[in-house]
Amino acid sequence: MSNKPDLNQADWVKSSYSGGNGGQCVEYSKTFVHSGTVPVRDSKHPQSSVLIFSVSEWSSFVSAVKRGEFST
Structure with a gap:
């Protein structure tokens, strides 16, 4: 059995730190917090790999x- 969440069920939220200029955009999902995980992805490439924290x-x-x- 896999511990990887079914990301088809994820409700994605864009980080407020991403800004609106098309730059560094991160999305996360609160959908799986009850199971102890937070999936994170690049909003510019939502079909690419997802990091699970x-x-x-x-x-x-x-x-x-x-x-x-992490300020630049």
Whole structure:
């Protein structure tokens, strides 16, 4: 049995940090949080690979972004 979620059921949300200029666009799905995972994909290439993070990993990443740890 696979632990990979059925991404056909995913409701995707574009990150508010992606902006509207067609640049670095990330989408994530809250659909599977109850099972402990957060799928993440490139919104410019939605049919390409999806990264699967644990809820803890995703929360740590989002917190780091909010603190500006990845600013350019």
